[in-house]
Amino acid sequence: xxxxxxxxxxxxxxxxxxxxxxxxxxxxxxxxxxxxxxxxxxxxxxxxxxxxxxxxxxxxxxxxxxxxxxxxxxxxxxxxxxxxxxxxxxxxxxxxxxxxxxxxxxxxxxxxxxxxxxxxxxxxxxxxxxxxxxxxxxxxxxxxxxxxxxxxxxxxxxxxxxxxxxxxxxxxxxxxxxxxxxxxxxxxxxxxxxxxxxxxxxxxxxxxxxxxxxxxxxxxxxxxxxxxxxxxxxxxxxxxxxxxxxxxxxxxxxxxxxxxxxxxxxxxxxxxxxxxxxxxxxxxxxxxxxxxxxxxxxxxxxxxxxxxxxxxxxxxxxxxxxxxxxxxxxxx
Ligand code: BYC
Numbered sequence: 001x002x003x004x005x006x007x008x009x010x011x012x013x014x015x016x017x018x019x020x021x022x023x024x025x026x027x028x029x030x031x032x033x034x035x036x037x038x039x040x041x042x043x044x045x046x047x048x049x050x051x052x053x054x055x056x057x058x059x060x061x062x063x064x065x066x067x068x069x070x071x072x073x074x075x076x077x078x079x080x081x082x083x084x085x086x087x088x089x090x091x092x093x094x095x096x097x098x099x100x101x102x103x104x105x106x107x108x109x110x111x112x113x114x115x116x117x118x119x120x121x122x123x124x125x126x127x128x129x130x131x132x133x134x135x136x137x138x139x140x141x142x143x144x145x146x147x148x149x150x151x152x153x154x155x156x157x158x159x160x161x162x163x164x165x166x167x168x169x170x171x172x173x174x175x176x177x178x179x180x181x182x183x184x185x186x187x188x189x190x191x192x193x194x195x196x197x198x199x200x201x202x203x204x205x206x207x208x209x210x211x212x213x214x215x216x217x218x219x220x221x222x223x224x225x226x227x228x229x230x231x232x233x234x235x236x237x238x239x240x241x242x243x244x245x246x247x248x249x250x251x252x253x254x255x256x257x258x259x260x261x262x263x264x265x266x267x268x269x270x271x272x273x274x275x276x277x278x279x280x281x282x283x284x285x286x287x288x289x290x291x292x293x294x295x296x297x298x299x300x301x302x303x304x305x306x307x308x309x310x311x312x313x314x315x316x317x318x319x320x321x322x323x324x325x326x327x328x329x330x331x332x
Contacts, residue, residue: 011223011224011227012224012227020039020041021041024039024040024041024044025227025228028157028227028228028229032157033157033158033159033162034157034158034159035159035160036102036103036159036160043224044228044230045103045104047221047224047225047228047230048100048103048158048161048230049100049103049105049110050119051225051230051231052096052099052100052103052161053096053097053100053105053110053113053114053119054119054120054121054122055096056092056093056096056097056100056110057093057110057114057119057120057121058121058122058125059089059090059092059093059096060089060090060093060299061114061121061122061125061295061299062089062121062122062124062125062142063086063089063090064125064295064298064299065125065127065128065129065134065138065291066082066085066086066089066129066135066138067086068129069082069129069132069134069135070082070083070086072132073132073135074132078182081178082135082178085139085174085175085178088171088174088175091171092164092168092171095164095167095168096161096164096168097110098160098164099158099160099161099163099164102160111303114296114299115296115299115300115303117287117296120285121295122211123207123210123211123281123284123285123289124142124145124207124208124210124211125291125295126284126289126290126291126292126295127203127204127207127289127290127291128290128291130203131196131199131200132182132186132196133182133183133186133193133196133197133199133200134200134203134204135179135182136179136180136181136182136183136185136186136197136200137179137183137197137200137201137203137204138179138204139175139176139177139178139179139180139182139183140176140179140180140182140183140246140249141179141201141204141205141208141246142179142204142208142211143172143175143176143179144176144179144208144242144245144246145208145209145211145212145242146172146175146211147169147172147173147176148212148238148241148242148245149211149212149238150165150168150169150172151169152232152233152238153165153231153232154166154169155229155232156229156230156231156232157228157229157230158230180249183197183200183201183253183255184253187253187254187255194254194255197253197255198255198256201250201255201256201257201258202258205257205258205259206258206276206277206280207276208242209239209242209243209273209276210276210280210281210284212235212236212238212239212242213235214235214278214281214282215235215236215275215278216234216235216236218278219234219235222234222235240270240271243262243270243271243273244270244271247262247271257273259273259274260274261273261274262274
């Protein structure tokens with residue numbers, strides 16, 4: 001069901017590259033941006049489609065666990081803020097689908113691959129949001145992890161992706177702040193509310209660590225993707241940065257990170273922490289997480305229910321084009 005779209009064969013050495021590939025690599029190494037119409041290795045194009053497409057899918061699937069709470073947000077203000085955030089995710093999806101389309105794949109093709117399970121979306125969205133505190137944890141941890149991953153991607157080598165990321169990152173920081181604000185309110189609330197905040201942290205901590213992908217030794221795409229500057233940091237580097245940034249935030253909230261092995265390591269100037277459960281991670285990305293079927297089912301239903309509207313838009317555009325053509329002929 002979750003077949004890989006691109007097989008990475010590891011990073012090519014300079015001797016293995018054709019002259020065109022070497023010239024391309026030189027441009028990337030010099031920090032030049034690659035634009036859609038320019039020559040690029042087929043593997044670069046496919047890797048970008050895989051990564052940008054998965055990212056776009058994550059944005060729109062990510063709307064589902066949060067959208068679930070719009071009607072149940074505790075105040076009108078919280079509802080308006082959450083609504084704005086969920087709308088932002090749709091916008092992020094659009095920027096990213098547009099960036100992917102410049103590589104010669106249509107949005108419909110990408111969505112078909114999401115719906116038939118041949119393209120992935122982020123593992124994190126296969127976990128349920130059970131309480132209002134989960135919306136806080138999602139904003140704080142999930143958007144926090146997303147920012148950690150996406151800020152470096154502003155410097156990615158492919159122009160349209162890099163420009164989309166600049167805009168997305170601005171909005172993600174608002175998302176992270178809204179989540180932390182919910183957590184602060186809950187953590188400073190009644191003992192029951194504080195317990196809800198701790199419970200949300202307990203359930204989302206490990207899945208948030210998994211968002212950065214498998215450990216570097218298991219990461220099949222990192223070496224080539226980093227050589228092409230499609231990825232800027234390794235999965236483990238970003239995971240470490242995320243932990244180092246988040247632990248003091250949890251301390252400020254008066255909450256405990258659910259990891260008995262969490263400990264400051266003076267030598268590396270960072271925290272030691274437990275590896276997430278990688279068996280669970282690989283199960284989730286194989287389609288067997290707690291909410292995979294529900295999430296994909298909701299996306300497929302939304303796509304099918306919206307068919308009449310897409311058809312109407314196309315029919316309107318065709319009529320409009322015919323009217324304009326007729327008016328042009330009449331004017332000649
Ligand atoms: N979930 O070789 P690796 C967000 C797959 S959401 C699912 O390390 P790579 C947001 C990987 O695809 C955040 N699958 O891969 C939205 C590969 O399988 P395939 C979305 C994962 O690509 C709404 C295999 O495991 N952000 O922002 O070098 C609300 C081997 O991995 C995951 C992005 O997509 C995962 N967590 O590195 C709130 C950022 N991790 O494709 C927030 C852009 C790994 O061969 N993407 N896999 O079948 C990236 O930076 C990279 O693609 C990753 C993975 C770091 C995620």
